[in-house]
Amino acid sequence: MFFVAAKIFWALFQPSNLAAILAAGGLITLIIWRRLGLTLLAASAMLLITFGVLPTGQWLIAPLEARFARPSDDAIKTAAGLIVLGGTEQPGMMRSRGEPSLGFEAARLGGAAALAHRLSDKPVIYTGGYREPGGISQADVARDFLLGVGIAKKRLILEDQSQDTAENAIYTQKILGQRADKPWLLVTSAFHLPRAVGAFHRAGMTVIPYPVAYRSSGNGVNVWNFDVAENLRISDLAMHEWIGLAAYYMSGRSATLFPAP
Template sequence: MFVYLSKVLPTLVYPTGFMFLCLIAALAFINSRPKLSRIIIILSLIIIWITGTPLLSNLMIRNLESTYPPYNGSETAKVIVVMGGGTDSWEYPRQMVELSGAGDRILYASKLLKEGKGDLLLFGGSYYTVLDGAEQSVAAEMAAIAEEIGVSEDKILLQEGSLNSYEEAVADSQILKKMGEEQIILVTSATHMRRAVACFEKQGIKVIPAPVDYAITDKEWAALTEFNLKRFHTWIIPQSGNIRAFETALKEYLGIFMYRLRGWI
């Protein structure tokens, strides 16, 4: 139940879901309490502007992504653990398992393996079938992509029984400890790395972070923080991309809060 609620309830506090509820409330009170209705509409516009312009969303993303520096290759581990995600299921009309936004995790982990930074890839994660209706686990889909780009099947381990980051860390750690491995290279999206590292450290695993899938580069951050008249409109006109970035960051902050509340990290 927690897994289901953790996927559904946040949509009500994300800007799009919250504004939708606000507009329903505004319509409900438009005749009986018109002043309250106007206040709710103004609140919705403020939320659109704050989350739809780049300052807040990029600050939140940057804060998450700067938690750990990029992997410098100086430390190695037998197992490279790749957090679940980054694939779209093989369903018609797709002709294969496809990469989604977080697919860089698979590509980067495969690259590190080929460079000799580790001996094995451990892919974890299973679809939550109530919401996704998928027949193949995330782990198996990630493995399929890795094999497509040249990773040998005997270099891949699968863990297909976890539904969230905490369960994935617990299940992966059990596999690692049976192997006698207590240090890993951990590959996941830079925004997700803070929570992922904390989950594994809670299980007694030493983590070498290897973040990937960065949303903001140093060049983009510098451009964002410098005044440019040609880009001024991006500071005052809300854009959907900024709202998506805000929701990505908010999901992580909520996840960190809830995981701490439950004693998972």
């Protein structure tokens, strides 16, 4: 129920979609109620300027990405293995094209692969259960990608039932059993780590956060690049995480509002 409600809410209220909904509503309303139509169009324009032209997305995503730094080499060596969270895989494209296809957050899986090579013989757990009607899942895409970049099949553990970050944590903990008491590297996009850490701590796991796929510079400089599509994308990601942090805290999926090291 939470998963479905979250998907519906976000489909309506992420900044890029909301701007489009207001614009469409404004154009339709102009026919019968001019003042309301103009108001909706003005609101749509303000959203586009705020989230698509100004570097608002950078301002919003920077503190999320700064929350957890990369662990030291010594900390990495203590890990029992690594857990990589799904979200970038495209099962539909793999089904139609016959090869692993990754989306905007491809660096998430790429970063996990690079880290897996450093750990040489330790297990690699992939968690992500979205499945296309054709039967191919995110886990299938991740498996083929990781095998293709040289990760040994015997090291891979696939969790293909979870539908969101909280379920990533719950199902991974169940798979690991007693091994969940050991520290595991948690690999996901830097902006996603605070919510992911909160969920895994709530599931009773000890994790070492390992951020990848940064979207902000980290040096305090917010680039005003006038790339409206990219700015909207970053704004959507950042707003999704801030709202997600609040929702996880209020629903008991995380014990803290903004998990910290």
